[in-house]
Amino acid sequence: MAGHIQDRWYKTEPGPDGKPVKVKTDRHGSGLRYRARYIGPDGSEKSKSFPDRQKRHAEQWLAHIEADMSRGQYIDPKAGKITFQQYATDWLASQTTDPSTRVAVESRLRLHAFPHLGNRPLSSFQPSHLRAWVRLLEDTGAASSYRRVIFGNVSAVLSAAVDDGYLARNPCRAGSVRPPKPSPGRVTPWSADRVFAVREGLPDRFRAMIDVGAGCGLRQGEIFGLPVDDVDPLAGRLHVTQQIKLVNGHLLFAPPKNGKLRDVPLPDSVARALAEHVTAFPPVEITLPWLRPDGPPVTKLLYFTGAELGALRRTDFNRHVWKRALVAAGVIPEPGPGERYKEAREDGMHALRHFYASVLLDAGESIKAVSAYLGHADAGFTLRTYTHLMPASETRTRKAVDAVYRKAWGRPTAR
Numbered sequence: 001m002a003g004h005i006q007d008r009w010y011k012t013e014p015g016p017d018g019k020p021v022k023v024k025t026d027r028h029g030s031g032l033r034y035r036a037r038y039i040g041p042d043g044s045e046k047s048k049s050f051p052d053r054q055k056r057h058a059e060q061w062l063a064h065i066e067a068d069m070s071r072g073q074y075i076d077p078k079a080g081k082i083t084f085q086q087y088a089t090d091w092l093a094s095q096t097t098d099p100s101t102r103v104a105v106e107s108r109l110r111l112h113a114f115p116h117l118g119n120r121p122l123s124s125f126q127p128s129h130l131r132a133w134v135r136l137l138e139d140t141g142a143a144s145s146y147r148r149v150i151f152g153n154v155s156a157v158l159s160a161a162v163d164d165g166y167l168a169r170n171p172c173r174a175g176s177v178r179p180p181k182p183s184p185g186r187v188t189p190w191s192a193d194r195v196f197a198v199r200e201g202l203p204d205r206f207r208a209m210i211d212v213g214a215g216c217g218l219r220q221g222e223i224f225g226l227p228v229d230d231v232d233p234l235a236g237r238l239h240v241t242q243q244i245k246l247v248n249g250h251l252l253f254a255p256p257k258n259g260k261l262r263d264v265p266l267p268d269s270v271a272r273a274l275a276e277h278v279t280a281f282p283p284v285e286i287t288l289p290w291l292r293p294d295g296p297p298v299t300k301l302l303y304f305t306g307a308e309l310g311a312l313r314r315t316d317f318n319r320h321v322w323k324r325a326l327v328a329a330g331v332i333p334e335p336g337p338g339e340r341y342k343e344a345r346e347d348g349m350h351a352l353r354h355f356y357a358s359v360l361l362d363a364g365e366s367i368k369a370v371s372a373y374l375g376h377a378d379a380g381f382t383l384r385t386y387t388h389l390m391p392a393s394e395t396r397t398r399k400a401v402d403a404v405y406r407k408a409w410g411r412p413t414a415r
Helices: 055-071 084-093 099-117 129-141 144-163 192-201 204-216 220-224 269-281 312-326 348-364 367-374 379-391 393-408
Strands: 003-008 010-014 018-026 033-039 045-050 237-240 241-248 250-254 262-265 284-289 297-302
Touching: 003 055, 010 262, 018 099, 033 055, 033 129, 045 055, 084 099, 084 144, 099 144, 099 241, 129 144, 192 204, 192 348, 204 220, 204 269, 204 348, 220 241, 220 312, 241 312, 250 284, 348 367, 348 379, 367 379
Parallel strands: none
Antiparallel strands: 003 033, 010 018, 033 045, 237 262, 241 250, 284 297
8 A cells, every 4th residue: 555544542552461452532532533544656645634534545645545556647746736827827927838829819818718717627538518608618709710729728738737747638639628629711802803902902002912911921920020131132043031010019030930931922013012011111120129019129110001101910900900801892881870790700810821822723833842931830720721722633634644645646736
């Protein structure tokens, strides 16, 4: 057995004849009688007390402790009393991800996990608690993709708790716990007509943004933070080295998403659009902190700034510039008096990246190249997102065979 049982109500002393006898202690009849004691893996003594007539329970408890130690599943009982919110808060503070990611994770946990799971001790977590919470999450009406992100954040916290010895296993990974399903929707790229219609709907100083997004696949923040030094028309290349992010209301410069610095082919049409833009709207030096609101100041000469020659703020731009362009292009209806613009998540600036990907795939570019140009973390994500846009194998087969026959018959190959 991993330890021993101490009887606080009786002690053993030598009797008159020298034989050991049990005698009552000063604590006889008061308090918990049995104290199960053992030495933990860290070398310190651990214990738990049990009332009278429960010596067998104390022995069973010690037996479970011994079994957990032998299986490598031992959890310190005191450690398991830490609540999910306490541990998650410390876990967030120790993360080395960029500040905007930490802010987003903290917000999701605070709004959707702490109210239901925050006060629960880590050692008490069971799959049933996660099943009930997932059901409550579904009742919020949030999109399944957003609920999956929240679930992933909670699972990450519990996985870390397992690594730190607060939990034996992550209940989020139990077979009976079903994560929110992925969104079944497919990406539907904009047509070229829509791209150029939205371009026409933008003020002149912002129109070249469309060319950078649709012609080079940059994200919105990367477009906002595009410096003149990163564009090389002679080499036909655009370097993506930074973006502008909004963290707790503060604008700052930061590396691209996932830290994926990359080079993107610069089409002549995009280089020409940027040259015309620079002539009409000279670049402006913008100074912002790097990576954190209290980070070192960095100054960059940017292509795109607001009417007051300041750095662009995502929320203001989307509300006052982008959605007006969507209305002008007929993508969303014009709001009535006192109404807000219609939510248009699928028609945000990210739609330009989808358009870019669809053009490249339709032209026969490889998934690996498209993934690299878009700055995705891995090509698998690109394939899952855009596989339905790739020309079908039947189409490629017909074109290949027809090309052979045209050549044999002396006819020009259709292009």
